[in-house]
Amino acid sequence: MGSTQKKKLTPFQHVEGVRKGHRASIAQTITLIESSAAKHFEDAQSVLEQLMPYTGKSVRIGITGVPGAGKSTLIEELGMQLCESGFKVAVLAVDPSSSVNRGSILGDKTRMGRLSKHPDAYVRPSPTGGNLGGVAKKTRETMLVCEAAGYDVIIIETVGVGQSELTVRSLVDFFMVLMLTGGGDELQGIKKGLMEIADAVFINKADGSNKQPAELAKAEYNRLLHFLQPASPGWETKAYTVSALTGEGMDNIWNVIQSFKQTMKGNGHFDQRRREQVSEWMERLMIDELTSSFYQNEQLQEHFAQNKKLVQDGEKPLRKAIQELMEEYRQIQQKKEK
Structure with a gap:
């Protein structure tokens, strides 16, 4: 019985399963593509080549945040809202440290328990690539598999704050940064670096006694953003407040993303960026x-x-x-x- 389950799939079977949106097939195909074994390379590339015509139709969103910004809660809330609105959402992670401590292998699905169980969502932990380049290479190909499977919103999250933000920026259309009020001087450099590549800044946890400080932080960030070069030509990066806990401001995230896509499609930079990324x-x-x-x-x-x-x-x-x-x-x- 076990040997039947482990029977090797042909590239055609992988492609067929992915196109039908079978979750088990998607997982098996991603495992094949993530494999570093030479014997899997030809099959993996054959599968990707056959899936290519069905890729590129999603909105690719990158999300990062300073430590403690409530990124997982916000991604889950955003994902659930989009799924309930008729979208299919895939969440992928870029975490170079996972190859060392396997930290995200269980983490993503545990942290996003509701979303990972939704029939229109797919949550995939970070691949173990040995380094940031290896992880990113696999994440890019995983994104293509998810697109071919019919997921029309792809969210790629960074785990932690480090070099991975620039890598994720190079994978996505829209890049948003989650901030908190305060944070101390030690985060100032990180904040400025993140804002230079952001298409939107959201100050999370804008609820309860933190609501007023969040509004002040929004005004402060907007003053700073006014002097920075926009990350995307023809688009003005702005700061907003949101509460993933109460849901206030969550609708606005998708509104901003839709507005961004419309603007970038209109000025030709949406497709140009994708060509440059490839x-x-x-x-x-x-x-x-x-x-x-x-x-x-x-x-x-x-x-x-x-x-x-x-x-x-x-x-x-x-x-x-x-x-x-x-x-x-x-x-x-x-x-x-x-």
């Missing part, structure tokens, strides 16, 4: 592949270590060492071709 990803993956190809060769690894020591000891010029290593790499590649 181009950037292609260049990035090309560099990753070349780097991997170089460092996987044991002979080159050994010679790299020797040359590095010579450069560190001041016995060989840096560029000469690199030139020699690249020449050796080219010769190895030529031998492979023969």
Whole structure:
């Protein structure tokens, strides 16, 4: 019985299951695509190629936030509202630390218990990619699978505050940042960096005794945003208040996203950004592949270590060492071709 369940699916079966929106098929296909095993690569790429015509029709939303901003609660509330309005919502996470501590594997579904059980929602934990680049590469392909399965809103959340915000920005159409009132001076640098790439800033937990301070924080952020270059041409980034707890201001999030999409579609930047993102990803993956190809060769690894020591000891010029290593790499590649 068990062996029947574990029977390997063909690329066609993966594609068929995804297109029908079968959750088990979607999960199996994403697992195949996330696999680093060489034996899965061809099947995974075949599946992606067949799914490509059905991708690109969703709104891709990136959400990040300062620690304690209530990101998970807000994403779940937003997701539930959208599902109840007839949308299909997929939530993906970018968490480079998950490859070390497996922290998000259980976390996402535990934190978003209601949303993950909704028939029109799909919550996927962060892939374990070993580094931010690996996680992002898999998340991008997972997003395409979800689009092909009919999810028309894709939410990609960052876990924690670090380098992952810029990576998620490069995956999405609309990028929003969750803030809190106060937060102290230690967060000022983080806040400014986040606002420079944001299409909207939402001050969460604007309820109870915190409502008035949240309104003051909104005014302060709007003053600062006025002096920053907009993250998206032709769009003015503004700050808003919201309470994921009471639901006040939640409707406005989707209104802002819809307004943004309409504006960007109107000025041509929506499609242009997507084309630029694909181009950037292609260049990035090309560099990753070349780097991997170089460092996987044991002979080159050994010679790299020797040359590095010579450069560190001041016995060989840096560029000469690199030139020699690249020449050796080219010769190895030529031998492979023969």
